[in-house]
Amino acid sequence: MLRRLAATLVVLLGVSVVTFVITQLVPSDTARLVAGDLASEARVAEIRQELGLDRPLPVQYATYMQRLARGDLGVSIRSGRPVAEELAEALPATVELALLAFVIILINGLLLGSLAALAAGRWPDHLIRLLSTMMISAPTFWIGLVLIALCFGQLDLLPAGGRLSPELVPPVAITGLYGLDAMLAGQWRLAGDVVTHLLMPALTLALAASGSAARLVRASLLEVLQEDHVRRARVAGLSEWVVLTRYALPNALVPFITTAAILLADLLGGAVVTEAIFSWPGLGSYTLEAVAGLDFPAIMGFTLLAALFYAAANLVVDVLYGVVDPRLGPA
Amino acid sequence: MSALRLAMRRDPAGSLGALLVLLLLGFAMLGPLVAQHPPDAIALARRLQPPSALNWLGTDELGRDVFARLAHGAWPSLMAALLVVGTTVTLGTLLGAFSALLGGLADAVAMRIIDVLLAVPALVLAMALAAALGPSLVNALIALVVVRLPVFVRLARAQALVLRSRPFAEFARLAGAGRWHVLRHHLLPNLAGIMVVQGLMDVAAVILGAAALGFIGLGAQPPSPEWGGLVASGRHFMADAWWLSLFPGLALMLAALGFNLLGDLVRDVLDPRQEPAP
Amino acid sequence: MTPLVISNLTVCRRADGRVLIDGLSLSVAAGEVVGLVGESGSGKSLTAMAAIGMLPAGLQQEAGSIMVAGVPLGGLATAALRQLRQRTVSLIFQDPMTALCPTRRIGAQLADVLAVAGCPRTDRVARAMALLADMHLPDPAMLLRRYPHQLSGGQRQRVLIAMAFSASPALVLADEVTTALDVSARAQVLRLLVERARQMGSGLLFITHDLGAARHCCDRILVMAGGRLVENGPAAQVFGQPASPEARQLLAALPERAVPRQPLPVGGGLQ
Ligand SMILES: Nc1ncnc2c1ncn2[C@@H]1O[C@H](COP(=O)(O)OP(=O)(O)OP(=O)(O)O)[C@@H](O)[C@H]1O
Numbered sequence: 001m002l003r004r005l006a007a008t009l010v011v012l013l014g015v016s017v018v019t020f021v022i023t024q025l026v027p028s029d030t031a032r033l034v035a036g037d038l039a040s041e042a043r044v045a046e047i048r049q050e051l052g053l054d055r056p057l058p059v060q061y062a063t064y065m066q067r068l069a070r071g072d073l074g075v076s077i078r079s080g081r082p083v084a085e086e087l088a089e090a091l092p093a094t095v096e097l098a099l100l101a102f103v104i105i106l107i108n109g110l111l112l113g114s115l116a117a118l119a120a121g122r123w124p125d126h127l128i129r130l131l132s133t134m135m136i137s138a139p140t141f142w143i144g145l146v147l148i149a150l151c152f153g154q155l156d157l158l159p160a161g162g163r164l165s166p167e168l169v170p171p172v173a174i175t176g177l178y179g180l181d182a183m184l185a186g187q188w189r190l191a192g193d194v195v196t197h198l199l200m201p202a203l204t205l206a207l208a209a210s211g212s213a214a215r216l217v218r219a220s221l222l223e224v225l226q227e228d229h230v231r232r233a234r235v236a237g238l239s240e241w242v243v244l245t246r247y248a249l250p251n252a253l254v255p256f257i258t259t260a261a262i263l264l265a266d267l268l269g270g271a272v273v274t275e276a277i278f279s280w281p282g283l284g285s286y287t288l289e290a291v292a293g294l295d296f297p298a299i300m301g302f303t304l305l306a307a308l309f310y311a312a313a314n315l316v317v318d319v320l321y322g323v324v325d326p327r328l329g330p331a
Numbered sequence: 332m333s334a335l336r337l338a339m340r341r342d343p344a345g346s347l348g349a350l351l352v353l354l355l356l357g358f359a360m361l362g363p364l365v366a367q368h369p370p371d372a373i374a375l376a377r378r379l380q381p382p383s384a385l386n387w388l389g390t391d392e393l394g395r396d397v398f399a400r401l402a403h404g405a406w407p408s409l410m411a412a413l414l415v416v417g418t419t420v421t422l423g424t425l426l427g428a429f430s431a432l433l434g435g436l437a438d439a440v441a442m443r444i445i446d447v448l449l450a451v452p453a454l455v456l457a458m459a460l461a462a463a464l465g466p467s468l469v470n471a472l473i474a475l476v477v478v479r480l481p482v483f484v485r486l487a488r489a490q491a492l493v494l495r496s497r498p499f500a501e502f503a504r505l506a507g508a509g510r511w512h513v514l515r516h517h518l519l520p521n522l523a524g525i526m527v528v529q530g531l532m533d534v535a536a537v538i539l540g541a542a543a544l545g546f547i548g549l550g551a552q553p554p555s556p557e558w559g560g561l562v563a564s565g566r567h568f569m570a571d572a573w574w575l576s577l578f579p580g581l582a583l584m585l586a587a588l589g590f591n592l593l594g595d596l597v598r599d600v601l602d603p604r605q606e607p608a609p
Numbered sequence: 610m611t612p613l614v615i616s617n618l619t620v621c622r623r624a625d626g627r628v629l630i631d632g633l634s635l636s637v638a639a640g641e642v643v644g645l646v647g648e649s650g651s652g653k654s655l656t657a658m659a660a661i662g663m664l665p666a667g668l669q670q671e672a673g674s675i676m677v678a679g680v681p682l683g684g685l686a687t688a689a690l691r692q693l694r695q696r697t698v699s700l701i702f703q704d705p706m707t708a709l710c711p712t713r714r715i716g717a718q719l720a721d722v723l724a725v726a727g728c729p730r731t732d733r734v735a736r737a738m739a740l741l742a743d744m745h746l747p748d749p750a751m752l753l754r755r756y757p758h759q760l761s762g763g764q765r766q767r768v769l770i771a772m773a774f775s776a777s778p779a780l781v782l783a784d785e786v787t788t789a790l791d792v793s794a795r796a797q798v799l800r801l802l803v804e805r806a807r808q809m810g811s812g813l814l815f816i817t818h819d820l821g822a823a824r825h826c827c828d829r830i831l832v833m834a835g836g837r838l839v840e841n842g843p844a845a846q847v848f849g850q851p852a853s854p855e856a857r858q859l860l861a862a863l864p865e866r867a868v869p870r871q872p873l874p875v876g877g878g879l880q
């Protein structure tokens with residue numbers, strides 16, 4: 001475990017180097033960006049010195065790391081506010097969206113994957129395979145637009161974007177997740193409004209991964225269904241339902257744990273396109289705006305955060321394996 | 332060849348994939364020829380017209396023919412993806428094989444670098460890179476290569492390690508063959524097959540990744556009819572001119588679907604594990 | 610009701626039409642231990658699978674009938690077949706390492722089997738413990754909470770035998786159940802298996818390559834060759850005077866009947 005932690009730290013350190021190098025690729029002049037177009041050359045030079053941009057690269061990296069160790073991700077070029085603060089503000093919206101999408105993906109993957117495996121080689125299997133491959137093949141941004149045009153434009157069923165209808169006030173922050181907070185406060189109407197706002201972005205975000213999840217579950221389940229212990233359970237006259245849920249699926253899902261944890265990390269860090277389309281005020285939208293404004297402290301901050309999610313996911317996987325697979329856990 | 336035909340009969344989805352890819356290639360080559368208008372002919376009088384006999388897939392906000400733009404965008408969109416995949420497969424195979432052959436410190440460092448690259452969500456890394464390099468198609472493609480490369484290096488390295496321990500390579504080494512000889516005559520030829528298949532499976536993902544970058548505005552720049560960009564520029568007219576975004580997106584999806592299904596098919600043909608009956 | 614009566618069974622492979630079991634007739638009486646031996650590929654496992662209604666996909670029963678405790682398997686509905694497997698016939702697999710679900714506790718897996726055999730929920734733990742105690746497994750209460758990987762091969766096979774007998778079935782099919790075990794565990798598992806079958810009055814079809822074991826504990830021996838039954842008789846008779854050339858050849862492998870070896874020349878034959 002300690003070795004894993006050390007390896008994780010090395011990876012995070014590597015990511016910090018990568019993000020630092022990327023900022024050095026930028027042809028634009030950060031000091032000029034901060035100062036604005038109208039500032040004099042002298043003022044730009046002054047800012048350059050203030051930000052330490054005139055010092056050699058290794059020194060710049062060292063200062064960067066020093067501040068990083070204190071949790072200081074620097075200051076956004078666009079707003080002048082600390083990046084860490086802005087990321088913290090955007091985080092709950094992304095978490096809420098990612099969690100719902102994650103649940104949708106798990107349900108879809110399990111249902112479609114099991115169905116396909118049980119009907120292997122017959123028409124439901126072929127149909128589900130085509131369907132799940134279509135899910136993987138659909139461009140996320142396009143599906144989002146089509147959903148908006150359909151559910152908002154044509155049918156007027158769901159709102160086109162945002163977390164909440166403009167006339168409503170967000171619930172008192174407990175977790176920061178609007179839906180959960182509203183329910184905790186007993187504000188059911190508010191919770192309903194939150195859910196209608198969540199539905200389309202979560203579906204969009206979940207679509208592609210649902211397809212891969214279904215394919216993974218199918219392949220894994222097919223393998224397990226051939227194993228001796230499943231055949232033994234069948235030959236002992238256990239019902240198909242018991243065989244599937246207590247014997248086949250638990251074993252088929254073991255290799256799925258890694259995928260699921262990484263998936264969650266990806267959802268937290270990769271919802272850029274979906275958030276942009278649905279004006280979802282989370283990390284993805286924040287990053288996209290940062291990219292558009294060449295706000296590199298913000299981009300670096302987010303990249304580091306995403307890598308942190310990923311590292312955390314990997315550590316969680318290790319723990320989970322011990323819980324799910326008794327062969328790996330403490331005896 | 333007969334193995335292929337058998338797989339087609341057994342695997343209707345795979346055949347659909349092959350058909351889609353053929354249609355895509357046909358569209359990319361013949362589409363521009365049959366289009367009634369040039370892709371960049373502005374006709375403000377006929378802006379935002381719905382599909383009709385005159386403009387098969389309608390017109391955009393500048394009165395340009397959507398079908399013509401789609402047809403002229405097919406080749407760049409497809410070529411971009413194939414270029415990226417070709418580069419990642421070649422570079423990935425070479426780097427992976429080198430890393431496996433050299434071993435030791437170089438190998439360890441290479442693997443850590445790959446861990447780092449894989450620790451950042453692919454699209455985010457591509458975005459950051461493309462933004463840093465400046466928005467253009469070439470930079471977007473470079474970013475995609477960087478993002479997809481680690482997977483290929485890892486696969487090639489793992490395969491090379493397996494191959495290296497096989498008797499023939501072992502034998503060649505014992506017989507005094509140098510590293511380069513083993514690499515050129517034993518590793519690379521045997522790696523090629525599996526890497527190309529893996530590359531084929533990756534084409535769809537790259538098509539979608541390039542389109543996503545285009546959509547964000549980091550890929551091919553506006554007058555270019557790249558498909559992701561087409562969806563993006565039609566975005567603001569979605570309510571009353573749905574055809575602008577619908578058709579390029581549909582084209583993207585069918586292209587990705589075709590390559591995904593074809594990838595499955597090829598993998599099944601080369602690795603025909605008997606699909607067990609339930 | 611005779612536990613197992615197979616008459617004139619013929620099984621073919623669909624792909625090439627090869628006959629894998631050829632006009633096989635046999636029976637197992639209640640309380641009888643019947644050894645089924647024969648060289649590899651002679652169709653022993655297929656016979657057992659046919660008897661439990663589980664011929665692998667791609668194989669087809671061409672002719673003949675199988676009666677398990679008076680019930681003909683042919684044309685049995687899925688539900689009826691499942692019920693038959695729950696109460697009347699069970700199969701013990703060769704490899705105890707893979708025949709138990711790795712992520713489920715022994716107690717839960719035993720309870721699943723007891724449940725379908727009609728044991729009420731409240732009695733299951735007690736029944737499961739009694740079954741394990743009958744198999745001379747130490748500390749049954751502890752064992753119920755164990756996962757398969759925490760047991761030795763011999764212990765696992767004894768758990769599986771306990772499961773197989775949990776519903777007092779009329780017929781038990783045991784396909785090479787000692788092959789995967791350590792030599793030291795074999796004798797004990799074998800003794801427990803036969804003892805259990807005799808106690809319960811179940812018919813036991815005992816498939817094995819261990820001719821010594823077959824001779825030692827079977828009432829009757831069947832010899833298969835190329836999908837056909839070539840020998841059927843009391844153990845003493847089959848081992849004493851085998852009638853068919855196939856049986857004679859097979860039994861020649863038994864140590865006491867083997868051709869005496871030439872003594873090694875002095876010096877290890879180095880010259
Ligand atoms: N699923 C199957 N599909 C096709 N042929 C099979 C299948 N299972 C068995 N066979 C064939 O049937 C014949 C008999 O197989 P079986 O498993 O009954 O032999 P066995 O007597 O149990 O051999 P062993 O002592 O090695 O276990 C073999 O020739 C085998 O190739």
Ligand SMILES: [Mg+2]
Binds near residue numbers: 654655784
């Ligand atoms: Mg056998």
